Amino acid sequence: MRIRIDHATRYAYARPARFIVQMLRLTPKSCESQQVRDWRIETDVDARLRRSEDAFGNIVHSLYTERPTDDLTIRVTGEVSTVDTGGVIRGRTRSCRPASICARRG
Numbered sequence: 001m002r003i004r005i006d007h008a009t010r011y012a013y014a015r016p017a018r019f020i021v022q023m024l025r026l027t028p029k030s031c032e033s034q035q036v037r038d039w040r041i042e043t044d045v046d047a048r049l050r051r052s053e054d055a056f057g058n059i060v061h062s063l064y065t066e067r068p069t070d071d072l073t074i075r076v077t078g079e080v081s082t083v084d085t086g087g088v089i090r091g092r093t094r095s096c097r098p099a100s101i102c103a104r105r106g
Contacts, residue, residue, distance in 0.1 A: 001082050002037070008075045016068035020047075026076045027051075027059040033085045039078035045069050 007026070030036045041049060041061060050062045063074070 001084075003080045003082060005076060005078045005080065007077075008073055010071065010073045012071040013069065016070050017065075017072075018068055020063065020065040020069060020072060022063040022074075024049075024061040024063055024074065025054075025058055026074075027061065028078075028080060029057070029059055033083050035081045037079040037081055040076070042075045042077075044073045044075075047072075 024041065026041060027039055028034065028036055043049075043063070045065055046067060048064045050064075052060050052062065054060050065072070
């Protein structure tokens with residue numbers, strides 16, 4: 001099955017925000033049961049996006065603005081193909097828990 005996603009989040013500020021920093025977890029990963037065919041993250045202001053992965057292997061985008069902003073809209077659009085696996089998820093690598101938990105074991 002192909003799923004099309006169109007999601008928008010809008011923030012409105014009482015006073016212009018001087019700097020905005022957000023961690024976005026809005027991007028799915030491909031695995032055995034789903035393939036990300038197309039994916040875009042767009043903003044309506046001048047912003048920088050930097051892609052990385054968190055300790056659990058999730059895709060994370062860091063969003064930064066440097067100019068005063070009255071409002072901000074983050075729009076995500078994409079297409080994902082899925083396969084029915086009867087609720088069993090395979091093909092995902094499992095990462096270590098956050099460093100603070102791993103360090104306690106050592």
